Amino acid sequence: MSDGDDSVLRAITDDGAFRVVVARTTSTVRGVLQAQHARGPSARPFGDLITGSVLFRETMAPNLRVQGVLKGVGGRGSLVADSHPSGMTRGLMQLPEGAEAVDTNAGALLQLMRTLPGGRINQGVVELPAGGDVSRAMMAYMQTSEQVVSMIAVGTILDGTEIMAAGGYLVQLLPEVGRGPLMIMTERLREFEDITPQLANAAFSPEWLLEQLLYGMEYTRLEERPIGFDCWCDELRLLSVLATLDRTEVEALIADGQTLEITCDYCKHEYRIAPAKLRGLLGAS
Numbered sequence: 279m280s281d282g283d284d285s286v287l288r289a290i291t292d293d294g295a296f297r298v299v300v301a302r303t304t305s306t307v308r309g310v311l312q313a314q315h316a317r318g319p320s321a322r323p324f325g326d327l328i329t330g331s332v333l334f335r336e337t338m339a340p341n342l343r344v345q346g347v348l349k350g351v352g353g354r355g356s357l358v359a360d361s362h363p364s365g366m367t368r369g370l371m372q373l374p375e376g377a378e379a380v381d382t383n384a385g386a387l388l389q390l391m392r393t394l395p396g397g398r399i400n401q402g403v404v405e406l407p408a409g410g411d412v413s414r415a416m417m418a419y420m421q422t423s424e425q426v427v428s429m430i431a432v433g434t435i436l437d438g439t440e441i442m443a444a445g446g447y448l449v450q451l452l453p454e455v456g457r458g459p460l461m462i463m464t465e466r467l468r469e470f471e472d473i474t475p476q477l478a479n480a481a482f483s484p485e486w487l488l489e490q491l492l493y494g495m496e497y498t499r500l501e502e503r504p505i506g507f508d509c510w511c512d513e514l515r516l517l518s519v520l521a522t523l524d525r526t527e528v529e530a531l532i533a534d535g536q537t538l539e540i541t542c543d544y545c546k547h548e549y550r551i552a553p554a555k556l557r558g559l560l561g562a563s
Contacts, residue, residue, distance in 0.1 A: 309507025310369035325434030326412035509545035
């Protein structure tokens with residue numbers, strides 16, 4: 279894994295007190311925001327949501343698909359981060375009509391969902407605090423919905439419309455934590471409530487950030503996995519969706535005689551489905 283690759287790194291302190299997950303998501307966030315043409319006020323919370331969703335999945339559900347959703351104030355518009363166990367991550371921005379951004383200030387909602395085996399959804403919702411701080415909302419979610427005390431900081435650095443750096447950390451308190459280590463860690467993390475100075479450091483990497491967070495503490499590095507912007511759409515999945523249409527709807531599309539053009543909402547890849555392939559759906563029904 280090269281120095282410039284996005285990755286997520288998990289570790290545990292040797293005293294069994296803390297589980298730590300750190301991530302660099304710069305290229306991932308850049309890819310998602312470029313695909314969604316996300317600029318202006320929505321760019322930073324969108325980037326933070328992507329990083330937060332990756333950290334949440336790696337901590338609470340590493341083998342499950344996790345979606346993080348920021349619902350705009352009054353339910354107007356949303357930002358979606360979709361994180362897959364493979365490390366692929368994609369996103370979706372749905373703007374209110376006539377708006378250029380999703381309002382993620384106080385009153386907006388953070389929803390985290392994980393898809394369980396069999397397709398069932400486990401989810402919870404918290405309200406964003408004043409200022410729309412995604413880090414604080416993530417901590418509130420972990421406390422109220424998961425009953426897990428965690429310290430979380432995510433950040434996205436922009437230069438105009440360019441994503442310069444993105445990443446963050448999640449420190450989870452484990453049942454074995456004692457008063458002494460807890461006081462030390464709490465005081466230590468006061469320096470990292472705003473993660474942007476670390477993200478802006480030329481040395482920034484998951485390994486470097488882990489060393490900064492756990493300076494002077496013994497820990498075991500568990501696993502580092504690559505992550506990146508990618509989409510798992512394909513023509514077969516699209517045809518499977520079209521196969522759920524009523525037979526008369528498919529017949530109408532065939533009778534039109536035109537190649538069906540469909541664009542993936544997430545990655546903007548364009549698919550062209552010829553009438554012959556639509557006829558194949560009728561034969562399979």
